[in-house]
Amino acid sequence: MTFVQGDRAPEPADETLRRIAAELRRPIAFDAAIDAAALQAIRAGRRSTGRRGVWPWLGAAAAALAASILLAVVLHRDPAAGASRAVLLRLVAPASSTVTVVGDFNDWNPSATPLAPSGAGEWTVRLRLPPGRYRYTFLVDGREWQRDPTEPPVPDDDYGAPMSVITVS
Amino acid sequence: MPAKTGSGGTRLSQGGPDRSPSGMTESDAALVARTLAGDLDAFAGLMARYRNSLGLYALHMLGNREDAEEALQDGFVRAYWALAACREPERFGAWLFRIVVNRCRTVRRRLRRHDHLTLLPADLPGRRGDVSETLGWREEIGRALARLRPHYREAFLLRYVEEMEYDEIARLTGAKEPAVRMRVKRASDQLRELLRDVRAG
Amino acid sequence: MRPSALLATALLLIGPALLSAQDRRLTERLDPITAGAVQHLVDSARTAGLPTEPLVQKALEGNTLGASGERIRTAVAALYGQLGRARAALGGSATDAEVTAGAGAIRAGVPADTLQRLRTLRSGRSLVVPISVLTDLMTEGTPPDRAYRSVFDLARDGRPDDDFLALREKP
Numbered sequence: 001m002t003f004v005q006g007d008r009a010p011e012p013a014d015e016t017l018r019r020i021a022a023e024l025r026r027p028i029a030f031d032a033a034i035d036a037a038a039l040q041a042i043r044a045g046r047r048s049t050g051r052r053g054v055w056p057w058l059g060a061a062a063a064a065l066a067a068s069i070l071l072a073v074v075l076h077r078d079p080a081a082g083a084s085r086a087v088l089l090r091l092v093a094p095a096s097s098t099v100t101v102v103g104d105f106n107d108w109n110p111s112a113t114p115l116a117p118s119g120a121g122e123w124t125v126r127l128r129l130p131p132g133r134y135r136y137t138f139l140v141d142g143r144e145w146q147r148d149p150t151e152p153p154v155p156d157d158d159y160g161a162p163m164s165v166i167t168v169s
Numbered sequence: 170m171p172a173k174t175g176s177g178g179t180r181l182s183q184g185g186p187d188r189s190p191s192g193m194t195e196s197d198a199a200l201v202a203r204t205l206a207g208d209l210d211a212f213a214g215l216m217a218r219y220r221n222s223l224g225l226y227a228l229h230m231l232g233n234r235e236d237a238e239e240a241l242q243d244g245f246v247r248a249y250w251a252l253a254a255c256r257e258p259e260r261f262g263a264w265l266f267r268i269v270v271n272r273c274r275t276v277r278r279r280l281r282r283h284d285h286l287t288l289l290p291a292d293l294p295g296r297r298g299d300v301s302e303t304l305g306w307r308e309e310i311g312r313a314l315a316r317l318r319p320h321y322r323e324a325f326l327l328r329y330v331e332e333m334e335y336d337e338i339a340r341l342t343g344a345k346e347p348a349v350r351m352r353v354k355r356a357s358d359q360l361r362e363l364l365r366d367v368r369a370g
Numbered sequence: 371m372r373p374s375a376l377l378a379t380a381l382l383l384i385g386p387a388l389l390s391a392q393d394r395r396l397t398e399r400l401d402p403i404t405a406g407a408v409q410h411l412v413d414s415a416r417t418a419g420l421p422t423e424p425l426v427q428k429a430l431e432g433n434t435l436g437a438s439g440e441r442i443r444t445a446v447a448a449l450y451g452q453l454g455r456a457r458a459a460l461g462g463s464a465t466d467a468e469v470t471a472g473a474g475a476i477r478a479g480v481p482a483d484t485l486q487r488l489r490t491l492r493s494g495r496s497l498v499v500p501i502s503v504l505t506d507l508m509t510e511g512t513p514p515d516r517a518y519r520s521v522f523d524l525a526r527d528g529r530p531d532d533d534f535l536a537l538r539e540k541p
Contacts, residue, residue, distance in 0.1 A: 012329055016364055027222075034216075036419065040416065042246055108434040133505075152510055158448075159437045161435045165506070167498070167502035210462050
């Protein structure tokens with residue numbers, strides 16, 4: 001920053017205070033990592049840095065919060081985005097006794113999101129998901145992976161399981 | 170020695186042209202406009218522009234670097250999300266400073282003794298004479314500042330380090346001008362008393 | 371060096387490490403070696419300005435699907451690379467969701483400069499849906515040139531997300 005010589009600089013009246021002020025005005029360098037951390041928080045949609053309290057309390061609660069914040073997409077760019085949409089997942093599995101879904105939206109937890117029978121061998125669950133792209137698959141009777149036939153198949157070259165993906169706009 | 174400009178703002182409000190990372194000179198108003206249009210690199214330029222001067226205030230106000238960095242970083246993030254509310258983008262610096270002042274008020278001070286000792290000799294600008302003496306003088310100032318009431322410390326820093334006019338300080342802090350003058354005077358009296366016998370480096 | 375300055379130096383050096391905490395989901399569900407390796411990638415991603423949650427989800431996916439630790443580490447490392455390339459292609463202003471979608475596209479064979487072009491054609495709006503649709507088209511076996519052209523045309527015309535989604539409907 002450039003400064004213009006002015007005649008209105010407030011100066012303390014006495015020598016001691018002048019020296020104090022002079023010392024306090026000496027520039028100090030701060031790490032550019034601060035800027036990087038702020039950008040990180042911004043990109044993740046966080047409204048504040050939340051630096052305090054991350055350690056040692058980053059447990060399940062904070063991790064879940066981080067997951068949901070990540071899924072909350074761009075806000076300044078597209079005002080319509082960021083709001084969750086209702087998504088209905090369906091699987092026809094007449095001979096089954098339990099069906100659950102695992103995916104990027106529930107930490108791939110096999111017991112977190114069960115589907116309920118809705119008649120005629122059909123199982124459904126309604127989710128609210130922020131805009132984004134989610135991989136998921138169904139677990140039938142606790143032992144068989146089945147992809148969602150109503151969505152495009154995704155070749156899972158990572159783990160070789162039947163996989164689907166859904167895009168929420 | 171930095172002096173006030175003629176525009177009546179604090180030295181921070183003079184967000185004049187500066188080199189951005191891309192090498193082009195851009196005013197604060199231009200960088201704000203680009204940020205609002207979705208360009209995060211422009212916001213990075215604004216942060217780089219103000220990080221040191223705002224950090225300096227936060228450091229003296231809070232007494233230790235870690236709290237200062239937190240207040241600064243938090244201020245940056247909040248400024249980003251509130252950027253549309255910055256009505257005078259050409260005075261972005263002053264607007265951002267207000268946010269950081271508020272962050273400093275809410276950052277909870279960690280209860281540590283000798284907080285100011287996190288300031289390393291490497292942080293200090295090169296100076297003739299004995300570095301340990303310089304560190305001692307700054308330590309003493311830090312200690313003395315820490316003993317002031319927060320309102321007094323804030324008023325003193327805004328007046329004599331940020332070089333703001335009393336009416337600006339009043340607007341920034343929400344206090345009435347006579348109260349601001351009183352706080353600055355009390356702070357000055359206390360600092361003078363605390364540091365009178367300390368030999369300056 | 372004075373003791374207080376020594377302590378201060380130590381704090382400055384290890385402080386940042388203390389601040390990046392462990393993700394409990396990794397330590398609870400993965401073997402220690404895999405959890406450590408994935409955590410390391412997560413920390414690197416955070417430093418590099420890349421989204422971290424997709425890496426955790428990829429690890430948890432492998433855990434649920436019964437993959438070996440080595441397979442999980444390989445998958446997460448591959449995703450890390452794809453996220454990095456997506457970030458490079460989409461730029462510093464891209465959101466985490468866009469970078470995540472971009473990683474999927476790169477994995478499906480979409481070239482980085484195609485993503486860059488999409489960015490310039492649709493600069494004011496989220497690219498999550500266009501990139502996702504492009505990925506789906508590629509995965510389904512649509513000839514790449516046709517897939518790019520369809521998506522570019524919609525982007526150039528400023529069409530909304532739903533128009534992109536409609537590209538995937540079977541004719």
